Amino acid sequence: MNHFLIGFAISSLFRRGAKSFFTIFIFTSLIFLLSSILFISNSIKEELFITLKSLPQITVQKLQAGRHTNIEISKIDKLLKLNGVQSAIPRIWGYYYFEKAGVNFSIVGIDSFDKQYKKSFEAIVKDVDFDELYKNNSMIVGEGVDKVLRENYYQGVFNFIKPDGELKKIKIASTFKSATALESNDIILMPKDLVLEIFGMNKNEVTDIVLEIANPEEIPTIAKKIKNLFPDSKVITNSDLRVSYQNIFDYKSGMFLALFIISAFTFFMIVYDKASGLSSEEKREIGILKALGWKIDDVLKAKFYEAFVVSFISFLVGVMLALFFVYTLQAPLLKDIFIGYSRLKPVFDLPFAFDFQTLFLLFFLTIPIYIAAIIIPSWRVASMNADEVMR
Amino acid sequence: MIECKNITKVFNQNKRNEQTALKNINLEIKSGELVVLKGASGSGKSTLLSLIAALSKPTIGEMVVDDKRVSKMPDNFTAMFRRQNIGFIFQKYNLISTLSSYENIILPTIPSNPDEIELDKRVDELLKMFDITSKKESHIKNLSGGEQQRVAIARALINNPKIIIADEPTANLDEKLSLEFIDIIKELKQQKRTIIIATHDPLFFNLDFVDRVIEMKDGQILCS
């Protein structure tokens, strides 16, 4: 390490302040944009994985004409007879579109005697008296739902519109907050009978059935058996969900990265152009250095040290800004674009998710592009004829 | 010893603006000799100097310095050769105006990653020798013409080169400063350095310590 050469490179950057600043500024912006995208997508993935962990191992749904319809409650007995199935729980749930706010609520039916298929609900419904809830026509809502209702002047009650057009007035018994906001912020819990009434469903039908399997290794085999038992069923295992979620998000961030490629290319061109457009002062400077005994390689080295300093500063600042933007400011604007359904879903917080692999990835996506953009211009400068200084 | 063997330099060869700057130059300069190259502007003095310093390559012919064929060496070696053997003093000083005197003086040493303490000692010595110690940290743009010239000479001497090449060194100096410069050259001559000065300043033509005055015209040597 030649610290004189590094010192010279740094002083060159300072001496061409405006130009260096411009390069650092756009490089930082690029890194900032990219890190924000990656951080947001990491967060959402993290959020989803927490959610997925609490999801049922197998979900059995019924298909009719290729579409998901309600499944007969009577199928539970047959499912329970399969080896390895520990429990089968019927679920009643669905989406309620609240037109005035343009938001979807997820309504989930709960029952005092059913084993809760979701650990997260267990804690919420532990102290709730279901009979009381049913008798009083009341529900428990997530914080996000409460907020939306309040904004629309519903204090403590809400009028659901039933399929036949009648209104069903339901009181809010309490609100809850859960670990993963993405999942449960839009959730409304109420007794199953009330849900059936609001959705206008048959008493002997449920939305789907979830199974608990004793040995996770057996999940694929049991899934196959169910498919044979009920050919009209759709069997979803938790690993299916994981794959499809990961796919969706990799795909989504892939789309954004495609946009990134365009900006990276623009960046490449700008840097290339900046590095090529040398002032006569700079040319003279290189000529002097070569006359004084600098090799082409020495000039190149100085140029690369400059590039490292620029990259390092931009990387550090870009990533820091992105951390602040995503986790402290909760990524205004960008989060909405990224999630896409933000208008349909109440807001949620991005959980902190940060790993070195992402840094590694950020490095490969940015710094080599910058260095690549300066190779040829730097070489051109460094190999210029030095005898110009004699003129 | 510097030997120019049958040197021809053509710029922009085979182009419309082809220009023959030097024609069949044969010249020998012995170690420790002080040679003045005189000639009108455009006669090829600078071109010859840059060939001696291996800053450019001859179109025909060969440049040999201390038995090394510098005209055929690759960039790595010519740069090393210049760094170790040649001190340059240019007409326009060719200092980097946004750097300090100190930073300018150490420029030729940077690629060889010098020892900092020794380097500082050497720089202080030179600053003292040229009476610019107080200007060590000043930026070049804040120095007077004479001071700049002295910084440029200090820079040329930092690596203690055997050969000093000066191209129109007094062109931008007034009479007093020019005479001062001549004193410095005399000093360097006494140190047994080989010195080549390209100039059309008559001050140089009748100095007793100049070994030879070589006149150039249209890229050729007239008489020596």
Add this chain to the structure above:
Amino acid sequence: MFLTPEIIAIYILDIIFLVFASFAFIISIMIVKKWDINSTSELQYSLEKRAILVATIIKYIFILKLPLFIFFVFTADKISGVITGAMCAAGVVNSISFGLWLFVFKILNLFIFGFWIALHVKDMQDEKLSFTKLKFSIFIVAFVLLVVEIFYEISFFSSLDVDKIVSCCGTLFSVASSSSFSLIFNIPNNVIITTFYLIFALLVFFSFLKKELPFLVINVIFFIVSLLSLILFFGTYIYELPTHHCPYCFLQREYYYVGYLLYITLFIGTFSGISGSILRMLRADYKKIFYKTSLIFNSLYVAIVTAYPIIFYIKNGVWL
């Protein structure tokens, strides 16, 4: 088709490499054809300058390729979470028919590019630049290999299929596997271990004897035998499972990333041995230090892999 951010990063770099290497390739052809160190033509001077550009490009590619290799394994490992059946990079790499070839080319190219740079450094110390033509002829070959690697890599990622169920290391690296690769499992343990230590002993011997050609050959053999013994024998002690023969899994966190240490020491050891020997055969004044470097890193490798079965034996009192 599969588009994770990691894959996009690899694609972008592949394209940059391809563009720059093509530049370098064209210049290399000109140099091989027209280079004449004694000429004073403008052409020769400009070729000398361009040679420096090519060297810069190759350094750029090589310096990025080193960490990219690890990044590639990382990426394959990450994708294994999505591909059914794959548990580590092995499953992903082998889910494509030419996956193994991609790996072979990656390693080969690292060796060649590394050697090129070593040759270049030597060349730059020579006033006559006498290796320049050789250097650029080698690059012409290296370019073709690089293009093949990049082609493989791009088609590798674009033919990954999420819905296909693949078999992972457990079956791939086992006696029962039907691939031609599984033939190596017919080698008995004691044969491979004896060969391994024997070759290593020879390597030590020749590194003291300082004879280039045998040292070169022995390093190549040592590299291959090391990989085989790692899969067949030493790996099982890293996993403490007699049936687990995967050469990728120990790159994961569960095994403290020891795989990186192993591969890096083995690479440096054999690379310095091979390139040093070749360079010394080309020029007698090449420094002999490479014997030491090679010996130290190869010994380090041997020490690490040997430690695993021994520690296992001390802890459990039996061999696997």
